[in-house]
Amino acid sequence: MFDELVEAANRARGSATIGGWARVENAAASRRLSAMADLLASKLGDKDSAERDQWCLDNWDAVSAEVAAWQRVSIGAASNELLDAWMLRERLPRVAEVFASGAVNYRLVRSVVKRTRLVSDREAMAKIDIEIAAQLTDWGPLAKAKQDVAIDYWVDRYDPAAVVNTEAAARSRHVDVTPAADGSGTCFVEAVLHGHDGEVLDRRLDEIAQSVCEADPRTLDQRRADAMRAMAEKWDRLPCLCGADECAARPRPKSSIVVHVIAEEASLTDQTPVALHGERPAPAGEREPGKPGATALLAPPPATGPALTKPAMILGGGLVPGPVVAATLAQTATIRPLIHPGESPPEPRYVPSAKLADFVRCRDMTCRFPGCDVPAYACDLDHTIPYPVGPTQASNLACLCRKHHLLKTFWGWRDVQSPDGTVVWTAPGGQTFTTHPGSRILFPALCRPTAPVVVPPSRRVAATDTPRGLGPSGLGMPRRTETRAQGRARRIAEQRAENEVLLEGREDAGRPASW
Numbered sequence: 318m319f320d321e322l323v324e325a326a327n328r329a330r331g332s333a334t335i336g337g338w339a340r341v342e343n344a345a346a347s348r349r350l351s352a353m354a355d356l357l358a359s360k361l362g363d364k365d366s367a368e369r370d371q372w373c374l375d376n377w378d379a380v381s382a383e384v385a386a387w388q389r390v391s392i393g394a395a396s397n398e399l400l401d402a403w404m405l406r407e408r409l410p411r412v413a414e415v416f417a418s419g420a421v422n423y424r425l426v427r428s429v430v431k432r433t434r435l436v437s438d439r440e441a442m443a444k445i446d447i448e449i450a451a452q453l454t455d456w457g458p459l460a461k462a463k464q465d466v467a468i469d470y471w472v473d474r475y476d477p478a479a480v481v482n483t484e485a486a487a488r489s490r491h492v493d494v495t496p497a498a499d500g501s502g503t504c505f506v507e508a509v510l511h512g513h514d515g516e517v518l519d520r521r522l523d524e525i526a527q528s529v530c531e532a533d534p535r536t537l538d539q540r541r542a543d544a545m546r547a548m549a550e551k552w553d554r555l556p557c558l559c560g561a562d563e564c565a566a567r568p569r570p571k572s573s574i575v576v577h578v579i580a581e582e583a584s585l586t587d588q589t590p591v592a593l594h595g596e597r598p599a600p601a602g603e604r605e606p607g608k609p610g611a612t613a614l615l616a617p618p619p620a621t622g623p624a625l626t627k628p629a630m631i632l633g634g635g636l637v638p639g640p641v642v643a644a645t646l647a648q649t650a651t652i653r654p655l656i657h658p659g660e661s662p663p664e665p666r667y668v669p670s671a672k673l674a675d676f677v678r679c680r681d682m683t684c685r686f687p688g689c690d691v692p693a694y695a696c697d698l699d700h701t702i703p704y705p706v707g708p709t710q711a712s713n714l715a716c717l718c719r720k721h722h723l724l725k726t727f728w729g730w731r732d733v734q735s736p737d738g739t740v741v742w743t744a745p746g747g748q749t750f751t752t753h754p755g756s757r758i759l760f761p762a763l764c765r766p767t768a769p770v771v772v773p774p775s776r777r778v779a780a781t782d783t784p785r786g787l788g789p790s791g792l793g794m795p796r797r798t799e800t801r802a803q804g805r806a807r808r809i810a811e812q813r814a815e816n817e818v819l820l821e822g823r824e825d826a827g828r829p830a831s832w
Contacts, residue, residue: 319344322419340419347417350402356380357403370802373795374723379745382724386687386742386750392720395688404430408442411450420454425464429453432468435479435809435816445471478816496635500628504635506545521548528554530564534594558594577694578637578646579655579679579760580629585647587626589640630759632682633692655679660768663708667700674698677714680763682755685732685740686721693755697722701734702772711767712736727794736766 322344326337360366360376369376377396385395401423405413409429416426429449436442448471456467473480492508510518525547526540533555535543540555547555557564626639629646637646656672664670669677678693696716700707707713715734717725724730729745738754756763799807 318418319348343422344417344419346423347413350398350405353384353399353402354406356383357399370800371796373797374720374727375801377801378720379724379728383744386744389688391688391690401427401430408433409446411446412453415450415453425453428464429468432465432481433472435481435813436472436476437479437809437813438476441475444475477820478813480816482816482819500636500638502637502641525555529557530559532559532561533557536596539594577632578629578650579632580642581627584626584629584639584642585652587639587643627759630682632694657763657765658711658767662768663710666709667704669698669709669714673711677711678716680738680754680756681716683716684718684721685715685752686717687742687750687752689718689721691718701732702770706772708770710770713770715740723794736769737764
């Protein structure tokens with residue numbers, strides 16, 4: 318069928334080619350998810366599968382890691398898609414058939430999976446699957462809310478307690494901090510709070526923003542933005558930027574919060590003019606305010622020209638332009654030089670020195686597993702060749718988040734590191750993936766080769782040939798208090814119980830599933 322869709326798309330003309338290739342894309346997504354389900358089924362079919370389900374890093378995590386490596390996405394994103402794939406196979410085979418035909422897109426299929434997740438009766442699930450599959454292609458381009466209503470209709474008809482009620486807004490509380498993608502050195506903060514908490518936050522921001530003198534160059538909005546950091550640092554006021562020695566605004570106290578930023582030394586003294594405070598300059602051609610009919614133009618802002626230095630990089634965040642580094646971080650941050658190890662010999666201990674640890678974290682920037690972006694400061698420093706066979710030196714150390722560290726130790730992934738920090742991973746199935754240090758583009762000097770590792774081949778085999786389920790030290794995999802399946806069943810039961818309480822008093826609450 319897939320080949321037929323490709324041929325039809327190739328034969329199409331004009332705007333019809335868009336629809337043709339959309340069907341190909343949908344069918345390809347279906348095949349991709351089916352391949353994920355195949356991989357999970359093969360893992361679950363192993364004789365020791367039940368034992369591995371008790372592991373902290375279980376069968377599901379192992380498959381998610383392989384999916385993530387192939388797709389260059391995070392293990393969390395891969396896990397979400399794997400759930401969709403498995404639910405289509407185990408609970409929604411009819412919907413999966415429609416998806417495979419290319420007639421519907423992944424977005425709609427994902428909504429079906431999500432909104433049928435509380436159905437626990439297999440007979441009811443089969444009926445819902447048949448009914449929704451028969452209707453999917455007739456829904457057309459419905460808005461997301463209308464799609465949800467259409468899906469919920471069939472869930473409510475056969476299993477009223479399984480309808481996914483719109484969660485109370487309170488349950489959707491969150492705070493997200495996302496670095497701006499434009500390299501401006503700013504970030505976006507999005508939050509959903511309780512109404513009363515939001516009121517407290519709003520008033521506190523105003524209070525801190527007004528703690529400076531009138532000569533401070535920032536606007537109120539800019540001071541409110543800066544007050545977010547002041548609260549995080551537990552300051553009682555903003556440091557005033559008026560520049561006057563006699564200003565009454567107290568200097569900020571020391572903070573225990575550490576943010577790691579990598580910058581070239583030249584960026585600390587970049588003299589490129591930069592305007593960070595005050596009102597935005599009026600666009601050229603705007604009339605002077607208060608003078609209707611006047612022909613004089615407001616002077617345009619002075620040209621700043623290109624930055625003289627490279628931007629800095631926040632570990633776990635985004636870029637900070639060189640001029641912003643000089644105007645902000647260089648004035649307040651603790652500066653520590655980063656020393657390249659060069660041809661330095663290995664250190665005679667398991668735990669690397671602070672100097673070596675800093676170098677490896679700044680060289681790698683993130684976890685070195687394919688597709689993972691956990692910041693280096695939140696990672697373990699892993700010996701590529703296990704210690705003591707593998708020495709403690711830069712070319713044998715790499716940053717691995719705890720999940721991928723366990724994956725390497727217990728699930729048969731192997732890695733080989735080059736002196737420039739390049740790591741080649743080999744999956745249990747033999748596929749290879751290459752990752753490069755995060756500093757390779759911005760700070761290539763950190764990827765200059767260090768002293769190579771010298772380990773006799775016989776000792777390397779002995780260090781990596783360990784029993785399944787045991788690390789090189791003989792320690793076992795940490796275990797779960799409940800399996801993933803048990804946890805999912807428990808959460809479904811809890812949500813169904815809440816729904817059943819809401820259903821009390823409905824006239825049709827006791828109708829049979831065949832209603």
